[in-house]
Amino acid sequence: MNFIIWLIIFCEVAFWVVILLGLVTRYILKQKTLGLIFLALTPVIDLLLLITTAVDLMNGATAETPHAIAAVYISVSLVFGKSMINWTDDRFRYYVMKQGSKPYKPVGLAYSKNYGKNWLKHLLSYVIGTGILHFIIYLINNKSRTEAMNGVIHVWTIVIIVDLIICISYFIWPPKNKTHHN
Known part of the structure:
Protein backbone atom coordinates (compact mmCIF):
# COMPACT_ATOMS: atom_id res chain seq x y z
CA MET A 1 0.00 0.00 0.00
CA ASN A 2 1.13 3.53 -0.78
CA PHE A 3 3.02 5.41 1.97
CA ILE A 4 0.56 8.32 1.85
CA ILE A 5 -2.37 5.93 2.45
CA TRP A 6 -0.62 4.60 5.56
CA LEU A 7 0.15 8.15 6.68
CA ILE A 8 -3.52 9.17 6.35
CA ILE A 9 -4.56 6.09 8.34
CA PHE A 10 -1.90 6.86 10.95
CA CYS A 11 -3.03 10.50 11.21
CA GLU A 12 -6.70 9.56 11.59
CA VAL A 13 -5.89 7.01 14.29
CA ALA A 14 -3.44 9.40 15.97
CA PHE A 15 -6.09 12.16 15.96
CA TRP A 16 -8.49 10.00 18.00
CA VAL A 17 -5.71 8.54 20.19
CA VAL A 18 -4.50 11.98 21.29
CA ILE A 19 -8.11 13.06 21.94
CA LEU A 20 -8.69 9.94 24.06
CA LEU A 21 -5.36 10.45 25.86
CA GLY A 22 -6.30 14.08 26.45
CA LEU A 23 -9.67 13.15 27.92
CA VAL A 24 -8.32 10.31 30.08
CA THR A 25 -5.50 12.54 31.31
CA ARG A 26 -7.87 15.44 31.98
CA TYR A 27 -10.69 13.58 33.74
CA ILE A 28 -9.36 10.30 35.10
CA LEU A 29 -5.78 11.32 35.96
CA LYS A 30 -6.88 14.89 36.92
CA GLN A 31 -4.01 16.42 34.92
CA LYS A 32 -5.77 19.26 33.08
CA THR A 33 -2.62 20.85 31.62
CA LEU A 34 -1.24 17.56 30.28
CA GLY A 35 -4.70 16.75 28.91
CA LEU A 36 -4.74 20.08 27.08
CA ILE A 37 -1.29 19.36 25.64
CA PHE A 38 -2.57 16.05 24.22
CA LEU A 39 -5.61 17.79 22.73
CA ALA A 40 -3.34 20.48 21.25
CA LEU A 41 -1.46 17.79 19.31
CA THR A 42 -4.34 17.38 16.85
CA PRO A 43 -3.21 20.27 14.59
CA VAL A 44 0.37 18.95 14.77
CA ILE A 45 -0.88 15.69 13.25
CA ASP A 46 -2.53 17.64 10.42
CA LEU A 47 0.67 19.59 9.84
CA LEU A 48 2.67 16.34 9.63
CA LEU A 49 0.30 15.02 6.98
CA LEU A 50 0.38 18.29 5.00
CA ILE A 51 4.18 18.53 4.99
CA THR A 52 4.70 14.86 4.09
CA THR A 53 2.17 15.01 1.26
CA ALA A 54 3.67 18.24 -0.11
CA VAL A 55 7.23 16.86 0.02
CA ASP A 56 6.11 13.66 -1.74
CA LEU A 57 4.46 15.63 -4.54
CA MET A 58 7.29 18.16 -4.86
CA ASN A 59 9.75 15.26 -5.17
CA GLY A 60 7.98 14.17 -8.34
CA ALA A 61 5.30 11.76 -7.15
CA THR A 62 2.20 11.58 -9.29
CA ALA A 63 -0.73 12.80 -7.27
CA GLU A 64 -3.00 9.89 -6.47
CA THR A 65 -6.34 9.78 -4.71
CA PRO A 66 -4.64 9.41 -1.27
CA HIS A 67 -2.79 12.70 -1.85
CA ALA A 68 -6.12 14.37 -2.57
CA ILE A 69 -7.79 12.70 0.40
CA ALA A 70 -5.00 14.13 2.56
CA ALA A 71 -6.20 17.63 1.57
CA VAL A 72 -9.79 16.62 2.34
CA TYR A 73 -8.75 15.18 5.72
CA ILE A 74 -6.78 18.31 6.63
CA SER A 75 -9.58 20.71 5.73
CA VAL A 76 -12.26 18.66 7.51
CA SER A 77 -10.01 18.35 10.56
CA LEU A 78 -9.36 22.10 10.60
CA VAL A 79 -13.04 23.03 10.35
CA PHE A 80 -14.63 20.23 12.38
CA GLY A 81 -11.73 19.43 14.75
CA LYS A 82 -12.82 21.61 17.67
CA SER A 83 -16.45 20.51 17.46
CA MET A 84 -15.40 16.84 17.21
CA ILE A 85 -13.25 17.28 20.32
CA ASN A 86 -16.13 19.02 22.16
CA TRP A 87 -18.57 16.28 21.06
CA THR A 88 -16.20 13.59 22.35
CA ASP A 89 -15.48 15.55 25.53
CA ASP A 90 -19.22 15.88 26.35
CA ARG A 91 -19.85 12.18 25.83
CA PHE A 92 -16.71 11.10 27.73
CA ARG A 93 -17.72 13.25 30.69
CA TYR A 94 -21.30 11.94 30.72
CA TYR A 95 -20.93 8.26 29.74
CA VAL A 96 -17.49 7.43 31.17
CA MET A 97 -17.08 9.84 34.09
CA LYS A 98 -20.81 9.96 34.92
CA GLN A 99 -20.59 13.75 35.25
CA GLY A 100 -22.69 16.56 33.85
CA SER A 101 -25.92 16.34 31.94
CA LYS A 102 -26.75 14.02 29.06
CA PRO A 103 -25.46 15.48 25.79
CA TYR A 104 -28.15 17.46 23.98
CA LYS A 105 -29.62 15.80 20.90
CA PRO A 106 -31.70 18.28 18.91
CA VAL A 107 -34.96 17.35 17.18
CA GLY A 108 -37.35 19.16 14.86
CA LEU A 109 -36.34 22.64 13.74
CA ALA A 110 -33.39 22.65 16.19
CA TYR A 111 -32.01 19.58 14.39
CA SER A 112 -32.51 21.30 11.03
CA LYS A 113 -30.67 24.42 12.21
CA ASN A 114 -27.84 22.30 13.64
CA TYR A 115 -27.58 20.38 10.36
CA GLY A 116 -27.56 23.69 8.48
CA LYS A 117 -24.73 24.97 10.68
CA ASN A 118 -22.78 21.77 10.02
CA TRP A 119 -23.48 22.07 6.29
CA LEU A 120 -21.92 25.55 6.38
CA LYS A 121 -18.88 24.00 8.10
CA HIS A 122 -18.84 21.34 5.38
CA LEU A 123 -18.92 24.13 2.79
CA LEU A 124 -16.00 25.87 4.51
CA SER A 125 -13.99 22.64 4.61
CA TYR A 126 -14.86 22.13 0.91
CA VAL A 127 -13.57 25.63 0.06
CA THR A 146 -2.66 15.81 -10.96
CA GLU A 147 -5.58 13.98 -12.56
CA ALA A 148 -6.58 12.34 -9.26
CA MET A 149 -6.85 15.76 -7.62
CA ASN A 150 -9.49 16.84 -10.14
CA GLY A 151 -11.33 13.55 -9.62
CA VAL A 152 -11.60 14.14 -5.88
CA ILE A 153 -12.72 17.76 -6.46
CA HIS A 154 -15.52 16.50 -8.74
CA VAL A 155 -16.67 13.81 -6.28
CA TRP A 156 -16.56 16.25 -3.36
CA THR A 157 -18.59 18.77 -5.38
CA ILE A 158 -21.29 16.13 -5.85
CA VAL A 159 -21.15 15.24 -2.14
CA ILE A 160 -21.55 18.89 -1.04
CA ILE A 161 -24.55 19.32 -3.37
CA VAL A 162 -26.20 16.14 -2.09
CA ASP A 163 -25.51 17.27 1.49
CA LEU A 164 -27.17 20.63 0.69
CA ILE A 165 -30.25 18.81 -0.65
CA ILE A 166 -30.39 16.75 2.57
CA CYS A 167 -29.99 19.96 4.61
CA ILE A 168 -32.86 21.66 2.76
CA SER A 169 -35.04 18.56 3.18
CA TYR A 170 -34.61 18.79 6.97
CA PHE A 171 -36.05 22.30 6.90
CA ILE A 172 -39.02 21.07 4.84
CA TRP A 173 -39.52 17.88 6.89
CA PRO A 174 -37.83 18.40 10.28
CA PRO A 175 -37.01 15.14 12.08
CA LYS A 176 -39.44 14.37 14.86
CA ASN A 177 -38.62 13.10 18.32
CA LYS A 178 -38.46 9.28 18.16
CA THR A 179 -39.87 8.72 21.64
CA HIS A 180 -43.47 7.56 21.57
CA HIS A 181 -45.94 8.44 24.29
CA ASN A 182 -48.71 5.91 24.98
Whole structure:
Protein backbone atom coordinates (compact mmCIF):
# COMPACT_ATOMS: atom_id res chain seq x y z
CA MET A 1 0.00 0.00 0.00
CA ASN A 2 1.13 3.53 -0.78
CA PHE A 3 3.02 5.41 1.97
CA ILE A 4 0.56 8.32 1.85
CA ILE A 5 -2.37 5.93 2.45
CA TRP A 6 -0.62 4.60 5.56
CA LEU A 7 0.15 8.15 6.68
CA ILE A 8 -3.52 9.17 6.35
CA ILE A 9 -4.56 6.09 8.34
CA PHE A 10 -1.90 6.86 10.95
CA CYS A 11 -3.03 10.50 11.21
CA GLU A 12 -6.70 9.56 11.59
CA VAL A 13 -5.89 7.01 14.29
CA ALA A 14 -3.44 9.40 15.97
CA PHE A 15 -6.09 12.16 15.96
CA TRP A 16 -8.49 10.00 18.00
CA VAL A 17 -5.71 8.54 20.19
CA VAL A 18 -4.50 11.98 21.29
CA ILE A 19 -8.11 13.06 21.94
CA LEU A 20 -8.69 9.94 24.06
CA LEU A 21 -5.36 10.45 25.86
CA GLY A 22 -6.30 14.08 26.45
CA LEU A 23 -9.67 13.15 27.92
CA VAL A 24 -8.32 10.31 30.08
CA THR A 25 -5.50 12.54 31.31
CA ARG A 26 -7.87 15.44 31.98
CA TYR A 27 -10.69 13.58 33.74
CA ILE A 28 -9.36 10.30 35.10
CA LEU A 29 -5.78 11.32 35.96
CA LYS A 30 -6.88 14.89 36.92
CA GLN A 31 -4.01 16.42 34.92
CA LYS A 32 -5.77 19.26 33.08
CA THR A 33 -2.62 20.85 31.62
CA LEU A 34 -1.24 17.56 30.28
CA GLY A 35 -4.70 16.75 28.91
CA LEU A 36 -4.74 20.08 27.08
CA ILE A 37 -1.29 19.36 25.64
CA PHE A 38 -2.57 16.05 24.22
CA LEU A 39 -5.61 17.79 22.73
CA ALA A 40 -3.34 20.48 21.25
CA LEU A 41 -1.46 17.79 19.31
CA THR A 42 -4.34 17.38 16.85
CA PRO A 43 -3.21 20.27 14.59
CA VAL A 44 0.37 18.95 14.77
CA ILE A 45 -0.88 15.69 13.25
CA ASP A 46 -2.53 17.64 10.42
CA LEU A 47 0.67 19.59 9.84
CA LEU A 48 2.67 16.34 9.63
CA LEU A 49 0.30 15.02 6.98
CA LEU A 50 0.38 18.29 5.00
CA ILE A 51 4.18 18.53 4.99
CA THR A 52 4.70 14.86 4.09
CA THR A 53 2.17 15.01 1.26
CA ALA A 54 3.67 18.24 -0.11
CA VAL A 55 7.23 16.86 0.02
CA ASP A 56 6.11 13.66 -1.74
CA LEU A 57 4.46 15.63 -4.54
CA MET A 58 7.29 18.16 -4.86
CA ASN A 59 9.75 15.26 -5.17
CA GLY A 60 7.98 14.17 -8.34
CA ALA A 61 5.30 11.76 -7.15
CA THR A 62 2.20 11.58 -9.29
CA ALA A 63 -0.73 12.80 -7.27
CA GLU A 64 -3.00 9.89 -6.47
CA THR A 65 -6.34 9.78 -4.71
CA PRO A 66 -4.64 9.41 -1.27
CA HIS A 67 -2.79 12.70 -1.85
CA ALA A 68 -6.12 14.37 -2.57
CA ILE A 69 -7.79 12.70 0.40
CA ALA A 70 -5.00 14.13 2.56
CA ALA A 71 -6.20 17.63 1.57
CA VAL A 72 -9.79 16.62 2.34
CA TYR A 73 -8.75 15.18 5.72
CA ILE A 74 -6.78 18.31 6.63
CA SER A 75 -9.58 20.71 5.73
CA VAL A 76 -12.26 18.66 7.51
CA SER A 77 -10.01 18.35 10.56
CA LEU A 78 -9.36 22.10 10.60
CA VAL A 79 -13.04 23.03 10.35
CA PHE A 80 -14.63 20.23 12.38
CA GLY A 81 -11.73 19.43 14.75
CA LYS A 82 -12.82 21.61 17.67
CA SER A 83 -16.45 20.51 17.46
CA MET A 84 -15.40 16.84 17.21
CA ILE A 85 -13.25 17.28 20.32
CA ASN A 86 -16.13 19.02 22.16
CA TRP A 87 -18.57 16.28 21.06
CA THR A 88 -16.20 13.59 22.35
CA ASP A 89 -15.48 15.55 25.53
CA ASP A 90 -19.22 15.88 26.35
CA ARG A 91 -19.85 12.18 25.83
CA PHE A 92 -16.71 11.10 27.73
CA ARG A 93 -17.72 13.25 30.69
CA TYR A 94 -21.30 11.94 30.72
CA TYR A 95 -20.93 8.26 29.74
CA VAL A 96 -17.49 7.43 31.17
CA MET A 97 -17.08 9.84 34.09
CA LYS A 98 -20.81 9.96 34.92
CA GLN A 99 -20.59 13.75 35.25
CA GLY A 100 -22.69 16.56 33.85
CA SER A 101 -25.92 16.34 31.94
CA LYS A 102 -26.75 14.02 29.06
CA PRO A 103 -25.46 15.48 25.79
CA TYR A 104 -28.15 17.46 23.98
CA LYS A 105 -29.62 15.80 20.90
CA PRO A 106 -31.70 18.28 18.91
CA VAL A 107 -34.96 17.35 17.18
CA GLY A 108 -37.35 19.16 14.86
CA LEU A 109 -36.34 22.64 13.74
CA ALA A 110 -33.39 22.65 16.19
CA TYR A 111 -32.01 19.58 14.39
CA SER A 112 -32.51 21.30 11.03
CA LYS A 113 -30.67 24.42 12.21
CA ASN A 114 -27.84 22.30 13.64
CA TYR A 115 -27.58 20.38 10.36
CA GLY A 116 -27.56 23.69 8.48
CA LYS A 117 -24.73 24.97 10.68
CA ASN A 118 -22.78 21.77 10.02
CA TRP A 119 -23.48 22.07 6.29
CA LEU A 120 -21.92 25.55 6.38
CA LYS A 121 -18.88 24.00 8.10
CA HIS A 122 -18.84 21.34 5.38
CA LEU A 123 -18.92 24.13 2.79
CA LEU A 124 -16.00 25.87 4.51
CA SER A 125 -13.99 22.64 4.61
CA TYR A 126 -14.86 22.13 0.91
CA VAL A 127 -13.57 25.63 0.06
CA ILE A 128 -10.36 25.08 2.04
CA GLY A 129 -9.83 21.52 0.75
CA THR A 130 -10.52 22.28 -2.89
CA GLY A 131 -8.39 25.41 -2.51
CA ILE A 132 -5.50 23.24 -1.35
CA LEU A 133 -6.11 20.82 -4.22
CA HIS A 134 -6.25 23.64 -6.81
CA PHE A 135 -3.07 25.11 -5.34
CA ILE A 136 -1.30 21.76 -5.64
CA ILE A 137 -2.53 21.41 -9.22
CA TYR A 138 -1.19 24.91 -9.96
CA LEU A 139 2.19 24.19 -8.34
CA ILE A 140 2.73 20.88 -10.08
CA ASN A 141 1.47 22.31 -13.39
CA ASN A 142 1.23 18.89 -15.04
CA LYS A 143 -2.25 17.54 -15.80
CA SER A 144 -1.08 13.95 -16.05
CA ARG A 145 0.40 14.15 -12.53
CA THR A 146 -2.66 15.81 -10.96
CA GLU A 147 -5.58 13.98 -12.56
CA ALA A 148 -6.58 12.34 -9.26
CA MET A 149 -6.85 15.76 -7.62
CA ASN A 150 -9.49 16.84 -10.14
CA GLY A 151 -11.33 13.55 -9.62
CA VAL A 152 -11.60 14.14 -5.88
CA ILE A 153 -12.72 17.76 -6.46
CA HIS A 154 -15.52 16.50 -8.74
CA VAL A 155 -16.67 13.81 -6.28
CA TRP A 156 -16.56 16.25 -3.36
CA THR A 157 -18.59 18.77 -5.38
CA ILE A 158 -21.29 16.13 -5.85
CA VAL A 159 -21.15 15.24 -2.14
CA ILE A 160 -21.55 18.89 -1.04
CA ILE A 161 -24.55 19.32 -3.37
CA VAL A 162 -26.20 16.14 -2.09
CA ASP A 163 -25.51 17.27 1.49
CA LEU A 164 -27.17 20.63 0.69
CA ILE A 165 -30.25 18.81 -0.65
CA ILE A 166 -30.39 16.75 2.57
CA CYS A 167 -29.99 19.96 4.61
CA ILE A 168 -32.86 21.66 2.76
CA SER A 169 -35.04 18.56 3.18
CA TYR A 170 -34.61 18.79 6.97
CA PHE A 171 -36.05 22.30 6.90
CA ILE A 172 -39.02 21.07 4.84
CA TRP A 173 -39.52 17.88 6.89
CA PRO A 174 -37.83 18.40 10.28
CA PRO A 175 -37.01 15.14 12.08
CA LYS A 176 -39.44 14.37 14.86
CA ASN A 177 -38.62 13.10 18.32
CA LYS A 178 -38.46 9.28 18.16
CA THR A 179 -39.87 8.72 21.64
CA HIS A 180 -43.47 7.56 21.57
CA HIS A 181 -45.94 8.44 24.29
CA ASN A 182 -48.71 5.91 24.98
